Amino acid sequence: MSPKQKSVFICSECGYESAKWVGKCPGCNAWNTMEEEIAVQTKASLSVYRTTQSVATARPLSEISFSDEPRFVTGIAELDRVLGGGIVKGSVVLLSGDPGIGKSTILLQICNALQQSRKILYVSGEESAIQIKMRAGRLGVESDSVSIMTETDVQAVCEYIMSEKTDIVMIDSIQTMQINELNSSPGSIVQVRESTNLLLRTGKSLGIPIFIVGHVNKGGDIAGPKVMEHIVDTVLYFEGERNQSYRILRGIKNRFGSTNEIGVFEMTDVGLKEVENPSAMLLSGRMSDVSGGCITCVIEGTRPILAEVQGLVTPTGFGNARRTATGFDYNRLNLLLAVLEKRLGIYFANQDTYVNIVGGMRLDEPAADLAVAMALVSGYRDIAIDENLIAFGEIGLSGELRSVPRAQARINEAARLGFTKCILPKACMKQISSTPKGLELIGVNSLGQAISIIK
Ligand code: TYD
Ligand code: MG
Numbered sequence: 107m108s109p110k111q112k113s114v115f116i117c118s119e120c121g122y123e124s125a126k127w128v129g130k131c132p133g134c135n136a137w138n139t140m141e142e143e144i145a146v147q148t149k150a151s152l153s154v155y156r157t158t159q160s161v162a163t164a165r166p167l168s169e170i171s172f173s174d175e176p177r178f179v180t181g182i183a184e185l186d187r188v189l190g191g192g193i194v195k196g197s198v199v200l201l202s203g204d205p206g207i208g209k210s211t212i213l214l215q216i217c218n219a220l221q222q223s224r225k226i227l228y229v230s231g232e233e234s235a236i237q238i239k240m241r242a243g244r245l246g247v248e249s250d251s252v253s254i255m256t257e258t259d260v261q262a263v264c265e266y267i268m269s270e271k272t273d274i275v276m277i278d279s280i281q282t283m284q285i286n287e288l289n290s291s292p293g294s295i296v297q298v299r300e301s302t303n304l305l306l307r308t309g310k311s312l313g314i315p316i317f318i319v320g321h322v323n324k325g326g327d328i329a330g331p332k333v334m335e336h337i338v339d340t341v342l343y344f345e346g347e348r349n350q351s352y353r354i355l356r357g358i359k360n361r362f363g364s365t366n367e368i369g370v371f372e373m374t375d376v377g378l379k380e381v382e383n384p385s386a387m388l389l390s391g392r393m394s395d396v397s398g399g400c401i402t403c404v405i406e407g408t409r410p411i412l413a414e415v416q417g418l419v420t421p422t423g424f425g426n427a428r429r430t431a432t433g434f435d436y437n438r439l440n441l442l443l444a445v446l447e448k449r450l451g452i453y454f455a456n457q458d459t460y461v462n463i464v465g466g467m468r469l470d471e472p473a474a475d476l477a478v479a480m481a482l483v484s485g486y487r488d489i490a491i492d493e494n495l496i497a498f499g500e501i502g503l504s505g506e507l508r509s510v511p512r513a514q515a516r517i518n519e520a521a522r523l524g525f526t527k528c529i530l531p532k533a534c535m536k537q538i539s540s541t542p543k544g545l546e547l548i549g550v551n552s553l554g555q556a557i558s559i560i561k
Contacts, residue, residue, distance in 0.1 A: 190363015203344030221249035224273035231258040231282025279319035367407030385412035398485030402477030403516040410519035417481030433463030449505030472500035473510040499531040509533035
């Protein structure tokens with residue numbers, strides 16, 4: 107390092123910058139995350155930042171017209187929905203997820219879907235051209251409109267994009283990309299941030315959508331600074347258990363559509379297949395007449411999805427009672443147990459309690475409360491709940507059942523999958539304009555009333 111170069115310490119978790127090293131990051135309170143980087147002289151060294159010699163201008167809103175086709179629709183419906191209706195021109199999409207989850211696969215499938223009509227550049231710093239060709243062949247990508255580049259120099263990539271006028275660019279992955287002028291190694295915070303910035307500016311100035319693959323660190327966050335999430339337009343997260351074939355694509359941030367939207371895929375030997383009916387998938391393999399299971403309906407983005415909650419309650423053998431929640435918030439589980447104890451007198455203090463949501467789903471919506479409580483009581487009493495019953499509703503601390511939005515959509519989905527009984531908050535009944543045929547609605551005011559149905 108020459109004497110003139112200044113170093114700066116940057117938190118690898120949140121991107122907080124400090125002139126001195128500190129053990130605990132003042133930004134996010136994480137320990138031992140400050141890493142030394144060479145301070146970036148952004149303007150001086152990165153001439154390519156200024157892609158066009160334009161003069162700043164401003165136009166009234168009314169003069170700005172939508173171009174004829176602001177989005178590329180890929181035809182992969184699950185992906186298009188998560189993106190808010192297709193790929194927006196000039197947008198930068200960060201695709202993140204655990205290793206081996208299918209990030210590279212879905213990018214190649216986008217190439218497959220768009221190869222007839224678009225020129226696509228696939229930049230890989232991870233795999234050789236031969237490896238990509240083998241996989242691409244398996245996924246049906248064979249058109250000459252898809253070009254593969256194995257390059258890690260972002261400036262070279264951006265120069266190529268500017269000269270070749272591609273329609274879509276895929277970067278796999280940002281942790282392998284680097285800007286040579288910066289004296290830090292690929293994958294470091296500065297490299298990740300500056301490479302993203304450079305790609306973003308290039309993409310925006312030419313109106314080209316760019317997909318960037320980002321790895322996650324051990325904690326499951328996107329590796330590199332949080333600022334990367336702030337820079338890009340859309341953050342998609344691929345989740346799922348590696349040993350299961352189902353994959354959920356979740357929108358975490360989207361400047362061009364709603365977040366919370368999910369797309370469900372299944373990994374097969376010919377790539378990712380869309381799952382059009384996630385409720386049926388999540389309920390398949392269910393056993394009837396077993397205690398501790400209850401079906402609920404949550405709204406994921408715009409879609410109602412049925413999910414199975416399982417509760418297992420066993421006497422504690424030794425020491426403190428264990429509580430485990432998979433796919434459900436641990437603190438929320440403790441809260442529900444407290445309500446069950448205080449308001450209904452069902453004691454779990456000497457019982458190990460496990461909650462599991464089947465199929466790798468995560469239920470974050472309060473509407474899942476009722477099904478979790480019912481599954482626990484059913485597990486505790488060892489009495490099976492009617493297999494044709496679903497339950498949803500938020501539980502308050504007084505044991506009351508509170509209204510949740512979109513009750514009509516939830517009961518329609520339940521009826522579509524052949525359920526015949528639905529327990530829901532009484533307050534939701536006025537949202538319902540038409541009761542689906544064959545579905546009996548049981549409106550209840552309190553958790554106690556709902557529980558009394560388990561017998
Ligand atoms: P990949 O897209 O390489 O994951 P990432 O880029 O997120 O690290 O996916 C790799 C996994 O997917 C690998 O375990 C093999 C599996 N796979 C299939 O099962 N079928 C397929 O058709 C493809 C392409 C991959
Ligand atoms: Mg990959």
